[in-house]
Every structure is written in structure tokens, then in C-alpha cells.
Amino acid sequence: MEPVEDRRWARDLRDTFRCAGALLGLLLLVDHFNGRLTLWRGALWLTLAALLLVVLYPARVRAGEGWLSARGLLRERRVRTDRLVSVRCLDGVSQRLVLRDEFGGRVEIDPVVLVNNPDVWHRLAEDSHKSLASGSLTCGETALRRIAERVERETAETVFRVSGLE
Template structure:
């Protein structure tokens, strides 16, 4: 919304602001907000959901089949379950929210025990190490020991 306000202010300052142009700036601001808005990730016992712009996708973490990390600069974690469900999201969401990671990890462990998780155990292990390291650094920083 800051984009729309700034462009309206600049256009008004240049003397070229009209009702049509104000509408255009407002529409562009809303469009930019909806495109850049990150997906909402939530989890419960045995499931993980990613809510995007249009719909919500859900996977059963107890029946994961594959976990992979795509991309080198803007990475995405892609989870697929045995029922055809698939979600993709930024793994930094898990780093920022260790409780989401705990739900995913618990479900992935059950998938391993049941034998459904065939691909991505190393991806989960590396992600877990990264999250544990970040959490430990945060605890040390908060306690003043770093």
C-alpha cells in the first residue's frame, strides 16, 4: 500500500494526477501487494498446509513420499505425499518458526517408519541441522552468551 501512496504523492507533486491515474496507481499497488505477499504456512498433527493467493494446498506429513529443495538463489521446499498432495514454500519459513518445523519433522519421522518416504531424507536432515543451529544461536543471543 506504500507503493500506491508514494506513486500518488509523486504524481500529484508533478501536477499530472487525474482520477484515472489515481485509480491506475491504486490498482497497481493492490496488484503488487497480492503478488509479493508470501504464502501462509500452517501445520497440525499429521498435515501441513500452504495458503497462496487463490487456494490452499495440503499434504499429509505422515505419508510423505518425497521432499526436495528446488532452486539455488530463491529456494523452495517441495513436499509430496502418497495421496497426490503437493506443497511448495520457502524453507526460511521453517527457520523462522521452529514449531512448524517440529510438526513437519514429526510427520516425516512417521513417514520414514512406515516406509513411504523414499526421497529427501538428506534434505530434511540438512534442513533440521540448519534450523537447530539457528535456534541455538537465537537462544545464546537472547541469553547474552554469544
Template sequence: MRTSSPPAPAGDRHWRGGATLAACCAVGFAALTLLVDWDAGTLTPARAALWTALSAAVLAVLLPPRVSAGPGWLSVRGPLRRRSVRTDALTAVGQYGDVSSHLVLRDAYGHRLEVDPRVLAASPLLWHELDTGVRRSLERGTLCQGADVLDRLGRRIDADTARAVLRASGLL
């Protein structure tokens, strides 16, 4: 009898492009600073190490967090640490910010996670995993606060997807 392996986690399909852009900016910064310092005749090994360290800092700042999800969990991995929540045991969801909004998810185990809703809107598999976990949380009665936030977000994602399909088919 053949055993099936667990499904691969869903990931942010635009992360690779963002990471490539961050790496190109960091390399460009390093190249320009080293070139200007070399042209001025002031480049020393210590200054080269300084410019390299500053380029690594640019990469760390610009590198987008990597969002992944699987059955019952959502994870965000930044340059320094990884945060995860159990989506099937969520207790609270909040959306904060006007210009650059973010979702804050809390689970029954005390874990907290911040995620950009645009990442969820751009990756249907991530949204599906989160939505499935939220439905389980609602069934179990653990989600006491913020179900309306996710409902509004879900409606917005569905409307954007329908508009994109209509636009691609030439009906809009």
C-alpha cells in the first residue's frame, strides 16, 4: 500500500521577486560605495569591510518576510526570527493601520503574528489555508474577536479575484 506524504506548505508566490530585488539593491549599494571610495583613493580594507557590512544591513532591511502556511498553521519568517500561529486555534484577529495595514493574529497558545494582508490577497493558497483554519477556530469556539475583519478581507479578496478574471476574459 502506498502512503502519501503530507502536502507541501503554501508559500508567498511573490517572495522570490522581492528577495531578488532586495539582493540587487544591496549589491548595487555595495558596488557603488566601493567604486566611489576606490575612485577617491580612500578605499582601505577597513572601509571595504564597513561598506560590505552596510550592504548586508540594507539587505536585511529590504528583505521581505517569508510567509508560509499549512493545515492549521501560518508562519512568517523574517531575517532574524520566525513566528507561527495555529490558525485552527485563533483567539483574536485585528487589523491595524490605515496606509500600511497589517493583520495581527493571536492563538490559544499565546503566539502572536503580524502579516501584511496584501500577501494573503496575492497568494490564493495562503488565503485558503488561513480561511480554513479560521473556520475551524469558529467551529471550536476559540475565535472570540475579529472574525468580521477576516470576513471583510475575504470579501475584498473575492471581489478583486472576480474583477481580475473578468478583466482577463475581456468582459470588464
């Protein structure tokens, strides 16, 4: 089977560049109209925009038979989804799904990626069932069930919206 990936990653990356560019443009514009724009202040604003770009940079999530990876700005993390030992949902400012395999692999992704990409979710769900059947997945059945319910709910709402039945 061919690997599947987050279809919205390119759009998210463009949005990240737009946010950083808009911040840089606004800061330079304000400084210019106040007559305070200097080379050093411009460099400071450029650094601030670059920092925003690094913080907002979206992970590129891909999944294949038996694996899931998330490539960030500097490195790629990979986990064997057919050998998972735990799946946890971390709540906070942004919800994260943490997957760990028995080989020490760890991937942290946004659950929205799975909701927006049913094909990525399908790969993960199929392989996590193998982990459950083999007994390696000891923690995380509830988290997976919640994600499954969310994916199914969002998919049904999309079908109703597209067909005009909402």
C-alpha cells in the first residue's frame, strides 16, 4: 500500500508563512511611519518573524503500513503503529496525541490531523488493532476510541453538509 499523508499540510505551511510575513510587514510598517525604523530594529523584527515561523511550523504527518511519522522543521520522528505500547491524549493549550512503540519510538501529533485526513486515521486504526490483538498496546484504547468517534462524527457532518441534509 502507498503511504498516505496530511492533505492540508501545504495549506498549513502557507498559512504559517503568511502569519510570519504579516507580522514582519506590520512591524516594519509601524516603525517606518513612526520614523524609528533602523537596520537593527529591522533585524530584530525579522528575527521575531522567523521565531514565529519556527513555532508555527506544522509537522508533516505520513502513514504507511505499520508506521506513522511526523516530520518537523529539523527532524522526523517515526513510530511503529503495529507495535504500539501506549496512546495518550495530552490536553493543554493545544491537544496532542502521543504514540509510543515498543522500540522506543515516540510521535506527537495534533488529533485534528487525523480528523481532517480519514485515510491517515484509517492506517493508524487498522495497525493499532494489530497492536491490541498482539497485546502490546496496554494503554490507550480509550484515547483511540475517542479519536474514532470524533473522526466518524466529523465525517458524518461533512457528508450531511455536502448533501444538503444538515
